[in-house]
Amino acid sequence: MNGVPVLSVRDVSRHYASGDSIVRALDGVSFDIHSGEVVGILGPSGSGKSTLLLIAGLLDPPSTGEIFIRGRCVSSASADIESLRDFRRNNIGFVFQKANLIPFLTAVENVALSLEIDDIPARDARFYAEHLLESVDLSHRIDNLPTRLSGGEQQRVAVARALANDPALILADEPTAALDSVRGRQVIGLFRRIADSQQAAVAVVTHDPRVLDLFDRTIELRDGRIVAETSVLTERNNSLQNATFPQDHSQ
Ligand code: ADP
Ligand code: MG
Numbered sequence: 001m002n003g004v005p006v007l008s009v010r011d012v013s014r015h016y017a018s019g020d021s022i023v024r025a026l027d028g029v030s031f032d033i034h035s036g037e038v039v040g041i042l043g044p045s046g047s048g049k050s051t052l053l054l055i056a057g058l059l060d061p062p063s064t065g066e067i068f069i070r071g072r073c074v075s076s077a078s079a080d081i082e083s084l085r086d087f088r089r090n091n092i093g094f095v096f097q098k099a100n101l102i103p104f105l106t107a108v109e110n111v112a113l114s115l116e117i118d119d120i121p122a123r124d125a126r127f128y129a130e131h132l133l134e135s136v137d138l139s140h141r142i143d144n145l146p147t148r149l150s151g152g153e154q155q156r157v158a159v160a161r162a163l164a165n166d167p168a169l170i171l172a173d174e175p176t177a178a179l180d181s182v183r184g185r186q187v188i189g190l191f192r193r194i195a196d197s198q199q200a201a202v203a204v205v206t207h208d209p210r211v212l213d214l215f216d217r218t219i220e221l222r223d224g225r226i227v228a229e230t231s232v233l234t235e236r237n238n239s240l241q242n243a244t245f246p247q248d249h250s251q
Contacts, residue, residue: 003035005068006168006201007056012065012075013224014051025051026062027224035168035199038191038214040206043221049205052221053171056203058088070168089118093162093200095172099154101146107133107157108142114164132160136190152183159190170194170202181210188214 014026026048033039041049054060056067058074067075069091074084101110111129116122133142136156146154155175162170170191176184188211191202204215212218220228 003037003199003201005032006035006070007033007203008066008068009052009056010066010068012052012055012062012067014048014055014060015063024224026055028065029221029224029226030065031219031226031229033169033201033203035201036195037216038188038195038202038204040204040212040215040218041221042206042218043227044207047221048224049221050173051224053173053203053205056169057092057094057171058084089165091165091168093165093167093170095155095158095162095170095175097174097177099146099151099158101154101157101161103146106143106145107138107149107153107160110146110157111161111164114161118165129160129164132163133157135163135194136160150183152179152186155179155183155187156190159187159194163194166198168200170200172202172204174205174207176206176208176211184208184211185214 009029009031012026012029013024016023016025029048029052041052043049051060055062055075058067058069062075065075066073069087072087074087101107102113105113108126108129111132112122112125115125115128120128130139130142133139136159138153138156138160141149141153146157149157155178159175172191176187179187188204191204192214194200195202206212217230218228219226
């Protein structure tokens with residue numbers, strides 16, 4: 001089931017100065033995510049989940065430790081910002097809790113825009129954007145403005161947009177938090193399909209117990225450390241039955 005490691009997090013810590021004290025948002029975290037895997041990142045509010053995704057997504061540098069993506073060390077302090085940005089654009093797709101679509105552009109225009117930013121000509125961008133929306137089951141909604149889409153549909157447009165650069169790694173921070181159970185499962189189901197069809201590696205931060213069975217594995221953080229981890233598919237169901245899932249309404 002497992003492919004090659006796409007994301008490798010090696011002994012990563014992230015410390016923030018807060019007045020006289022130091023907040024250890026992440027404290028010696030290590031794990032891999034392989035191609036074709038959908039991994040849930042769990043943990044209560046403040047446990048370091050968002051910090052971890054920002055660091056894995058090269059949006060924030062670790063204080064210590066290393067990040068490898070597709071075997072390349074991308075956390076080196078000497079890496080220049082422009083090449084990191086290019087690397088991110090070519091390899092990583094992000095999905096957040098809110099879809100953050102541009103309100104005056106239709107679904108297809110929202111997706112095409114991110115392709116045009118990558119210098120793809122407008123006609124090709126639209127054609128490919130239609131294809132991406134089809135892949136998230138939104139062929140019938142491509143010309144709708146965001147206000148004419150349900151929350152779940154907006155989030156699927158955001159997923160299509162995240163797929164525009166054909167990412168090897170997809171990072172999603174609470175993508176189902178604003179959705180009802182059925183639509184939340186649809187979004188995670190979509191990641192499952194993308195992992196299978198494109199061999200992408202997917203990390204999803206969630207507190208949502210309704211989607212846990214859709215993950216290959218889970219990693220649970222507390223106070224910036226990994227406190228529980230399920231390792232293989234066959235262990236998954238047993239571990240999940242015993243796991244606790246704290247509710248968080250702070251986001
Ligand atoms: P989670 O996403 O699990 O709720 P976060 O990663 O957002 O947790 O935060 C982990 C810890 O780091 C929290 O104590 C938070 O207050 C702190 N933290 C996060 N970002 C910053 C920042 N930019 N400056 C200072 N402290 C931060
Ligand atoms: Mg968070």
